[in-house]
Amino acid sequence: MGGVSTVGDRVDRVPKQDRSRATRQRLLEAAVACLAEHGWAGSTVSVVAERAGVSRGAAQHHFPTREDLFTAAVEYVAEERSTALRALFAEDTAADRRAVVSALVDLFTGPLFRAALHLWVAASNEEQLRSRVTELEARVGRETHRIAVDLLGADESRPGVRETVQGLLDMARGLGLANLLTDDAGRRERVVAQWAGLLDDALG
Amino acid sequence: MGGVSTVGDRVDRVPKQDRSRATRQRLLEAAVACLAEHGWAGSTVSVVAERAGVSRGAAQHHFPTREDLFTAAVEYVAEERSTALRALFAEDTAADRRAVVSALVDLFTGPLFRAALHLWVAASNEEQLRSRVTELEARVGRETHRIAVDLLGADESRPGVRETVQGLLDMARGLGLANLLTDDAGRRERVVAQWAGLLDDALG
Numbered sequence: 101m102g103g104v105s106t107v108g109d110r111v112d113r114v115p116k117q118d119r120s121r122a123t124r125q126r127l128l129e130a131a132v133a134c135l136a137e138h139g140w141a142g143s144t145v146s147v148v149a150e151r152a153g154v155s156r157g158a159a160q161h162h163f164p165t166r167e168d169l170f171t172a173a174v175e176y177v178a179e180e181r182s183t184a185l186r187a188l189f190a191e192d193t194a195a196d197r198r199a200v201v202s203a204l205v206d207l208f209t210g211p212l213f214r215a216a217l218h219l220w221v222a223a224s225n226e227e228q229l230r231s232r233v234t235e236l237e238a239r240v241g242r243e244t245h246r247i248a249v250d251l252l253g254a255d256e257s258r259p260g261v262r263e264t265v266q267g268l269l270d271m272a273r274g275l276g277l278a279n280l281l282t283d284d285a286g287r288r289e290r291v292v293a294q295w296a297g298l299l300d301d302a303l304g
Numbered sequence: 305m306g307g308v309s310t311v312g313d314r315v316d317r318v319p320k321q322d323r324s325r326a327t328r329q330r331l332l333e334a335a336v337a338c339l340a341e342h343g344w345a346g347s348t349v350s351v352v353a354e355r356a357g358v359s360r361g362a363a364q365h366h367f368p369t370r371e372d373l374f375t376a377a378v379e380y381v382a383e384e385r386s387t388a389l390r391a392l393f394a395e396d397t398a399a400d401r402r403a404v405v406s407a408l409v410d411l412f413t414g415p416l417f418r419a420a421l422h423l424w425v426a427a428s429n430e431e432q433l434r435s436r437v438t439e440l441e442a443r444v445g446r447e448t449h450r451i452a453v454d455l456l457g458a459d460e461s462r463p464g465v466r467e468t469v470q471g472l473l474d475m476a477r478g479l480g481l482a483n484l485l486t487d488d489a490g491r492r493e494r495v496v497a498q499w500a501g502l503l504d505d506a507l508g
Binding site for chain 2: 110125132138139142164214217218220221222223224227233234237251260261264267269270271273274275276277278280281282284287290291293294297298301302
């Protein structure tokens with residue numbers, strides 16, 4: 101309980117909440133980095149707490165279980181990336197589709213995708229994780245789809261457009277997987293250029 | 305060394321080679337099933353030997369290390385599937401593209417993809433596995449690309465065609481990943497129908 105006081109006036113309470121939020125954020129970021137680097141087997145609450153420079157007790161105060169910590173971490177970082185992606189194109193009312201496709205594909209490379217992949221694969225063999233990760237995936241997937249539709253200016257009332265966008269995001273996920281063991285950036289760029297063109301024709 | 309004799313004439317040797325080949329095959333099939341169900345952490349030579357009904361010593365005679373067994377297993381099953389896919393369309397000189405796309409996507413669902421995924425993800429964190437799996441992936445990937453080009457009747461001398469086919473296989477890989485935790489068959493079928501149409505337009 102060191103440093104945590106149950107007495108406080110309004111002036112004291114605000115910075116404490118800020119500290120708590122900052123601690124939570126450090127834990128979430130450390131959890132994603134840990135998962136990306138060491139996989140599920142090497143990712144425990146203790147390892148993440150140490151990496152974040154937070155006591156194990158404080159970490160468990162924020163996240164009672166390992167599943168809580170890692171699903172929250174993947175969701176938090178996914179939301180951060182979605183917000184950043186929307187901001188990137190916010191002022192660009194006529195963003196070119198190739199830039200949008202490229203930015204969408206980028207969501208599936210890097211540490212967040214790597215962390216999420218470790219979590220999915222672990223969830224496929226672990227009952228406690230499975231329902232949590234399935235639900236998380238559905239939420240993140242829906243949000244990514246909404247962003248893609250908005251940024252591509254896709255009209256989903258037209259037949260086939262929804263499936264065109266879904267297929268694009270499946271392709272992005274597959275490109276992420278292809279980048280897991282080797283740097284696939286060169287090939288990926290050529291595939292993105294080609295399919296951005298095909299997509300442009302398809303979306304009109 | 306029980307049962308293994310260094311003395312044998314031609315007549316004896318042939319069935320012994322057959323037995324040896326059958327044992328090897330049982331081990332490879334058991335290894336893929338084991339990897340798909342229990343992941344890399346739960347997949348050891350002993351577990352696979354038991355599942356295949358083979359002694360641990362016999363298993364190690366065929367595959368000296370765990371890495372040998374599991375990379376050979378994924379490669380063997382991938383080859384079996386490639387052969388089956390070629391045979392499926394061998395007599396169909398004008399196979400319709402949607403059926404081909406559907407069959408290609410099927411390569412990325414089911415136990416083989418699940419097993420390969422566990423191997424890739426483990427390889428991303430384990431040095432001994434990494435180079436083996438990277439090399440295996442390159443070989444299997446090239447063969448899958450060749451099959452896709454042949455079955456789709458794609459003319460790779462035309463600009464963009466190579467990348468169009470690559471993107472399709474990336475989409476197939478992403479659809480496989482989307483099927484890991486939940487049965488995604490309904491959505492997948494709609495995406496395949498739509499993208500088979502886009503591909504048809506693109507390939508002419």
